Amino acid sequence: MDLKKLFGFVGKNVVITGSASGMSKSATELLIELGANVYAIDINPIELPVKKAYQADLSKKEEIDKVLNDLPEKIDAIFTCHGIAAFPGNELKVQQVNFYSQKYMIDNLLPRLSEHASVSIISSVGGFGWEQVYDKCLEVININDWDTAMKWYQEHPDLIKSAYVFAKQCLESYVVSKCMSKEFISKYIRINAINPGDTVTGLTSDFNKSTSPKGDEKEGEEMISNIFLNSWNGYTATPEQMGYPLVVIGSDICSYMSGQLIYIDHGLTSTWLSGALLSKNNKSIEEISSDSNK
Numbered sequence: 001m002d003l004k005k006l007f008g009f010v011g012k013n014v015v016i017t018g019s020a021s022g023m024s025k026s027a028t029e030l031l032i033e034l035g036a037n038v039y040a041i042d043i044n045p046i047e048l049p050v051k052k053a054y055q056a057d058l059s060k061k062e063e064i065d066k067v068l069n070d071l072p073e074k075i076d077a078i079f080t081c082h083g084i085a086a087f088p089g090n091e092l093k094v095q096q097v098n099f100y101s102q103k104y105m106i107d108n109l110l111p112r113l114s115e116h117a118s119v120s121i122i123s124s125v126g127g128f129g130w131e132q133v134y135d136k137c138l139e140v141i142n143i144n145d146w147d148t149a150m151k152w153y154q155e156h157p158d159l160i161k162s163a164y165v166f167a168k169q170c171l172e173s174y175v176v177s178k179c180m181s182k183e184f185i186s187k188y189i190r191i192n193a194i195n196p197g198d199t200v201t202g203l204t205s206d207f208n209k210s211t212s213p214k215g216d217e218k219e220g221e222e223m224i225s226n227i228f229l230n231s232w233n234g235y236t237a238t239p240e241q242m243g244y245p246l247v248v249i250g251s252d253i254c255s256y257m258s259g260q261l262i263y264i265d266h267g268l269t270s271t272w273l274s275g276a277l278l279s280k281n282n283k284s285i286e287e288i289s290s291d292s293n294k
């Protein structure tokens with residue numbers, strides 16, 4: 001079996017953001033290896049042998065438009081991966097970078113996507129619970145004009161206070177709401193997201209600082225370990241453990257998969273979900289199991 005053929009990227013035009021570092025850099029390296037023509041975009045220089053690299057600030061509409069104008073007329077896969085951490089005062093910027101720019105790019109590139117193309121997004125376990133704010137996320141998803149969206153954000157400071165979480169919840173709501181929309185299904189365009197757990201990347205230091213109320217990196221690191229690792233004697237992931245599965249879901253291997261939010265967290269969020277379901281009747285898995293074995 002020809003594995004490169006199985007992935008289906010040979011000679012295909014692939015657009016990917018965030019390629020200068022972390023998960024997206026790993027994904028970009030694999031896409032190059034698989035024979036794709038990679039058009040990569042980042043605010044920082046990209047030092048990989050891609051077909052074309054763009055240095056652009058994707059929080060700015062004018063810079064996105066410039067890149068969009070230059071990208072090929074036919075695109076076979078999009079991967080949106082760029083992201084930043086949230087700090088007091090950068091709530092709007094987080095919405096621009098972590099959600100709205102990604103929606104804006106995908107919406108505007110849809111007419112250029114080929115039949116059976118794929119859109120793959122990096123969201124986060126941070127978006128867990130997106131169902132609770134789905135209606136609010138849909139409000140901003142349904143705004144197609146950049147300036148109107150920025151106004152909407154400014155009018156909803158309560159929602160964007162949890163800046164990172166809300167942006168990721170919007171990404172996940174976007175996947176779920178768009179997968180069978182006319183513009184996607186008419187060309188069988190697939191859309192999925194991965195939701196990574198704690199991964200060591202270029203963002204790690206900022207995540208640590210932003211998690212500590214005092215901005216203390218060491219304290220933030222301990223808090224993150226308590227939330228994401230200590231309950232399961234866990235360990236942090238590598239960028240490849242996220243970037244490679246991302247490439248797989250965007251490839252022909254997953255050609256019938258769409259609308260999926262794939263948690264890559266060694267089972268952590270499934271355990272949270274199980275706990276939440278069991279807490280409704282105040283019983284543990286063990287108690288239910290011993291009841292049913294009586």
Ligand SMILES: NC(=O)c1ccc[n+]([C@@H]2O[C@H](COP(=O)([O-])OP(=O)(O)OC[C@H]3O[C@@H](n4cnc5c(N)ncnc54)[C@H](O)[C@@H]3O)[C@@H](O)[C@H]2O)c1
Binds near residue numbers: 017125
């Ligand atoms: N690291 C983690 O633990 C973790 C966990 C869950 C989700 N994520 C998500 O994974 C994605 C990839 O991040 P990473 O962890 O690999 O971090 P990273 O910092 O290594 O990579 C992010 C890339 O995005 C680029 N970027 C940031 N702002 C940009 C802008 N305005 N315009 C263009 N490019 C910009 C950065 O330059 C960088 O190359 C992000 O969306 C992040 O939210 C990370």
